[in-house]
Amino acid sequence: MRIVTAKEFQDWLSHGEVLEKDSHGAKVIRLTDGKLLKIFRSRRLPLLARLRPDAARFDDRARRLQAEGIQTPTICETCWIDRDKLVSACLYEPLAGLPLDKLFRDNRDQFDTLLPQFAAYIYLLHQRGIYFRSLHLGNILRTPEGHFGLIDFLDIRFKGRPLGGTLIRRNFQHLRNYLQRRKVQNFPWEELMTAYRAASKSSS
Known part of the structure; x- marks a missing residue:
């Protein structure tokens, strides 16, 4: 360097x-x-x-x-x-795209429509053994092509196998803590978890 x-x-x-x-x-x-x-x-x-x-x-x-x-x-x-x-x-x-926190603030209807895809993306990360401690709406972009991407991932860990239940719960708790710190109101938490479980079932 x-x-x-x-x-x-x-x-x-x-x-x-x-x-x-x-x-x-x-x-x-x-x-x-x-x-x-x-x-x-x-x-x-x-x-x-x-x-x-x-x-x-x-x-x-x-x-x-x-x-x-x-x-x-x-x-x-x-x-x-x-x-x-x-x-x-x-x-x-830079990776082109719109941070999900901005999408949540400015276009809630579109965010809610994307929720199943967002949940499936988190499930994809977990299945690939990617433990992202900084999992939150400001670190995930929606790209112009309709995909998702990550932008701030220094603390990411690669586990080499799908994440177990403990790490999955811990990862979602990081997201929940972020929402609480930011005082995010009316986040569709239950809908996100339902969509995550649906993504898990559809892949099995």
Whole structure:
């Protein structure tokens, strides 16, 4: 991984559009050419973070998901922003689509219509052994072609076999916690679970 110069990073900050930030600074920047720069400030042990920086782990997960037929952004480059402070980054082509949280807010009827497909998509992830702790409406896109894709998956785990009941319940609890934190009202939870069970039965 190359080390980005301070001037290059400052140019990205000056000319790009900051889409996400936290108390430490920018997290996602849209560059002038349309690519996105995703910045990782690692909280892992320094030795592990240097040997396997978060940007490289994100890239690896993108490739593994794509190999499973799961759509993700296309990674163009991984780099160090500040190796001493364990700040790495991915430069990638964004995945076209509409986040499901926006669809839920702006077009509830369409979201409800898509609910069986959304449930079947979650079931597909589980059957492929993909445990996505950050399973929530903001991390799943509806693409223009009518498919789904994932956009923020650093904490994803590949179990190598279909998820068991405990992990499935835990995964749905992550989604439920997200809805509660965001104070999402009137989410069709029972309908989602019914559709998930229907997806499970139809595949057996």
